[in-house]
Amino acid sequence: MDNPLHFADGELPEDYLKYTHRKVLWILGGILALFFMLILSISVGAVQIPPYEVFMTLIGQNLTDKWDRIIWNIRLPQALAAIICGAGLAVAGVAMQSILRNPLASPFTLGISNAGAFGAAVAIIFLGTGRMTSTTAGAVIINNPYVTTICAFIFCMLATVAIIAIAKIKASSPEVVILAGVALSSLFTAGVMFLQYFSDDAQLAAVVHWTFGDVGRAGWPEVYLMGAIVIVACIYFIANRWNYNAMDAGDETAKGLGVNVEQLRNVGMIVAALVTAVLVSFLGVIGFVGLVCPHMVRRIIGDEQRYLIPGSIVMGALLLLVSDTVARLIVAPYVLPVAILTAFMGAPVFIYLLLRGYHR
């Protein structure tokens, strides 16, 4: 580099390619780790299944009927739900941070999760979809999960529509959108508190229980539905990675590069909100992943969206899968909802990354 004659005009920039290859290696390493974690996650639990047998079962061999049932009916859907949910929240988070030009933005900044919690509370209290059956462990059940889910989803979408309308009126101004999101968030939180104040013990327990996000709630139909939506969202954001790079360079630069910034903001917000709404209404509130995973990846491979978006997807999936696995083991035979564990698992890693600074 010191000798300008070393590079004839138009030569390929090898040091830059080396630099980008390193980022690709990080992402590939993450995918590999995710694969091993998936096997491990399915292998551990009340019934231990050796990893090799898990792998053989997954590729279609029938070893024992009992293992088959445990893997295919219980552990695999839960592990996949964790991967899908983590990936979806992280990709929504990285998009919101870029769209709203704010490092604290996350899928929940727009108030969607609180709207979902409010919807679930309405269903449980007014439609009687949740109650307490006994006083032993795991007593609180949502006895009509579909109505609760649909109700949560309706309120998530109401919040989404409100945000989109505000964004339209104020021409996608990031500050207005983020402030409106905070306002909506508080509004729905107040709504939940209001409902809780007038509910009986059983309803209260059911409402609180619902808000503890838990990937164990998902069965195969939910996994398929969430998976389809999250995959579409990931493809959308990855396809727009150059436009997000342009937007990060400033709205004017982006417009000068031919990017329709307003449209990119609005569509991105709708996609991120939809993903969040679906995940929240099926699984409950799972915080932290959407906010922090993108920042973990930023510290490791930087802000370039070409690598940041896929990196965040992998990191989100990995964090939630690890958290869920630990949540199933830590107080066995009881199983904690993953929402409690995500911050326990993620925060120390994140603080370490903050202190260490950027990776070079």
Added chain:
Amino acid sequence: MILNVDELKFMYRNKGILDEIAFSINEGEIVAILGPNGVGKTTLLKCLNRILVPKQGAVSVCGDMIDSLELMEIARRIGYVPQRVETGRLTGFDAVLLGRRPHIGWNVSEKDLRIVEAAFRTFGIERLRLHYIDEMSGGELQMVAIARAFVQEPKILLLDEPTSALDLKNQIEILHRITHIVTEHNIAVVMTMHDLNTALRYADRFILLKDQSIHTCGDKNVITADEIEAVYGVPVMIGELEGVPCVIPRCLCNGNGNGKKTKIPQDEEGSTYVRNS
């Protein structure tokens, strides 16, 4: 004629900003838009590549009306360097590569990488290739932003205060390079400027804005002391120093005829003045 502007009018809400703007620009020309703060220089620049949509009037680029072109097509014809660019944790190479956005499909090609590499050499900023842009100085960042607009391979380049963040050496260097590329590739440059001396030295033609419209327009000969006083409200002296035209504001010290006017015309003060953008 590469760019033609006709009867352009721009309003912000109900406030008129620009009115009856008309001019045209040829290949190989460097045009400076001059005028006091807030007169609408930046707004005019943004109307040229449809970052802002004028209320009335027509802008045509290379023979096509700009509102008939897709955004990406506009970006392939017109590059734009704003006064302010945002930074992030990415390298200079990444930032310049972004300039290929209007040309890349799903992913960058080897050609894109080669062009960016060549741009770093042309601008003499190879050392910034793998520096993070959030660790760069204002001047380095400006060089990167200008390089980004060049790899866009535009026919017209719009520069909003291109030298305001640069030190004396970088100002001269970057304008020298721009002049060189303009003549070599026969593209046109439209730039807004505060520094009259720099403008006089590097621009071929001048557009002086006053009260929402064009006050004067033409080559070096239109830049007279009277015109400058009329546009900026400051009496100046114009002379030549070893063949280079110089504009120097007359003293506005208290006591002379303009005593009430205490505003110091800082922007004309010369090249060393660095605006914080």
